[in-house]
Amino acid sequence: MIFEQLQNEVTAILARYPVKRSALLPLLNLAQAREGYVSEPAMREIAKLLDLTPPQVFETVTFYTMFNLKPIGTFHLQICKSLMCALVGSDDLVAWIKNQLDIGPGQTTSDNMFTLSVVECLGSCGTGPMMQVNDDYYEQLTEEKLKRIFDDLRRDGTCSLKSGPFMYPESAAK
C-alpha cells in the first residue's frame, strides 16, 4: 500500500482537479518516484483512489513513455538521438556508452546501476548531445564528461555536472 504513507501528497493532488481522473498522471508519477517503476499493485491502488477500473489505469500508463512497467537500474540514462543532437554527435556517444557499460538500449548493467534508453528530443537541442539521468539533465556531453558522470554517480549517487536553471548562451554580463 504505497499511498498509505503518502496521504498528504494524495490529498493535495486530488484537491487540484474537479474531476478525479485528472489526478491519474500525477499519482502515477508519484508512484514511480517512490518505487522506481509503476507496479501492478500501485496501479490497482490508484484505480481505487480514482474510482477507475484497473484497465483504465493500464491503458493510460501504456500511452506514456516515461512510465516504467518493470524495475530498472538505480540510474536511468536516457540519451537523446533526435536530429539536432545527432548533428552534434549523439550517435558516437551512444555507441561509446554501449561499449563502456556493455549494455544496449533497454538493458541494465549487471550491478543494477545503469539502465540505458535511447530517446527522442528532450527539449535541450542547443546544448546537445544531452541525456537525462533520473530527474537531471546533463548537456554538451563528451566522452570525458560521461566518464566523470558515471564515476560520480557510482561513487556519490549524484554529479555536479547536472544542469541548473537553463539559459544558453549565458548572458554576456556574467
Next chain:
Amino acid sequence: MAQYEKILLKNMEQPGYSGSLKEYEQAGGYQALKKVLKDFSPDAVIDAVKKSGLRGRGGAGFPTGVKWGFIPKDHPGPKYLCCNADESEPGTFKDRQLMERDPHQMLEGMVITCFAIGAETAYIYIRGEFRLGAQILWRALDEAKAAGYVGENLLGSGKTINIYVHQGAGAYICGEETALLESLEGKRGMPRFKPPFPATHGLYQKPTVVNNVETMANIPHIINNGAEWFASIGSPPKSTGTRVFCLSGHVKRPGNYEVPMGIPFREFIYDLGGGMRSDKPLKGFIPGGASAPFLKPEHLDVKMDFESVALAGSMLGSGGVTVMEEGTSMVWAALRLMEFFYHESCGKCTPCREGSSWLVQTLQRIWQKKGRQGDIELLEELCGNIAGRTVCAFGEAEVGPVLSTIKHWRHEYEALIQEAQVALPPNKELPVFSH
C-alpha cells in the same frame, strides 16, 4: 552587429538574476497585474491584446486576443486556462528557459489571461522530463500565493485565480492542444476532433484557452507598455513583437536569442549564431522546428516572420532553427526526423499511424542503399495520403521533412537508390525495417 532590445529575456540577462519574486518585483514585475485589476475590464484586456497583434508562439501563430474573444462571456460554469509548456518539438528549447529563469513573468501573464477570459483555474501542462522546471514553477507559485498575486481574493480584488502545475509523462502529441486536454483529464493523449473547439468545449467540456509559455510571458509587457508599442515592434502588421528563436545544429553559437520578428535568417544564423561551426558552408536549415519543411541557402534572406516563411514554402512554427552544414545527408536527416514522428504518432488516425511506419521503412531502406526504383514516388504518394487526412496537424508536420528534402535534394535520394541497383540484383525482395 545590431543590438536589439530584449523584452522577455531582459530580466534574466541581468547578472545574478535568479527569477525570485523579489527580483521580479524589483524589475517592475506584477505592475501589469495591479494595473489590470485597477483600470481594466476583461474586455479591455482582450482588446489590448488584439490590438497588439500578438500571435501564439506555440506553433500555429493564431492571434491571441482573437482566441480569447471566442470564450463565451455568458457561460455560467467554470472556464479554464491551460498553459502549454509541453515543449517537445525537436529544435525548440525556449520555454524551458522562460520557465526556469523567469517563472513569474509567465505566471503574471497567466493571471492576467485568467482575468480576461473569466477563468478561476489554470493549469500549466509541463512535459514530464522538465522536473527542474516543474519544481521552479511550484516554488514560484508558492511565492506568488503568499504575496497575494495568485489564489483567493487576489490583491484584495475579491477574485480567485488558482494555478497548478501538471506534469506530463513523455508524449510529444500532448503538445497538441486537444491531446493536452485529454492528457490533463487523465486519459491517453489523443487529439480530439475539431470542431467543437476548446473555446467552447475544452477541459472537462468547458470553455478553455490553451496558450504557449512564451505567449503568456508577453502579456504583462503589452499591458505595461501598451498595445501600440508592441504592435510597432517586429514586422507589423502581421508579425508583431519579438520572438525567442532557438538555434541548433552546425553553428558556432547555438542557443536562445530574442530578436524582433522579421530579421533575415542570415543575420540570425551568421551574426547572432556566429555562423557555421567549421569551414563547411551551410547546406540547408529548418526554420521552425521539426515540423517545418527544410529551406536552402537561397532562403537565407527570407525574413523571420510568419508570412515571409510561409511564402518561402515553410513555416515559422515553434521558432526552432536547425542548421546543417555541407556534407550532411539530407536523406539521413529526413529519416532521423521521421523516426521521431513514427515514435510519437499517437495511433488514433490510420493514415498517420500506418503511414509513418511506411515512411520510416522506405527512408531507411533508401538510406541503407537497399532502395528500389520508384521509392521516391512511393514516399510522395504516402505523404499525399497522410497530410490533411488526420484529426490533428501532426499529419502535415510529419510529411514536411520528407517532401521538402525530396524537393530540394532529390538527387541525393536518386543517387542512393542508384547505388542500390548496382549493388543488388534486380527485383530481389528486400528485408524491411524493424524498430
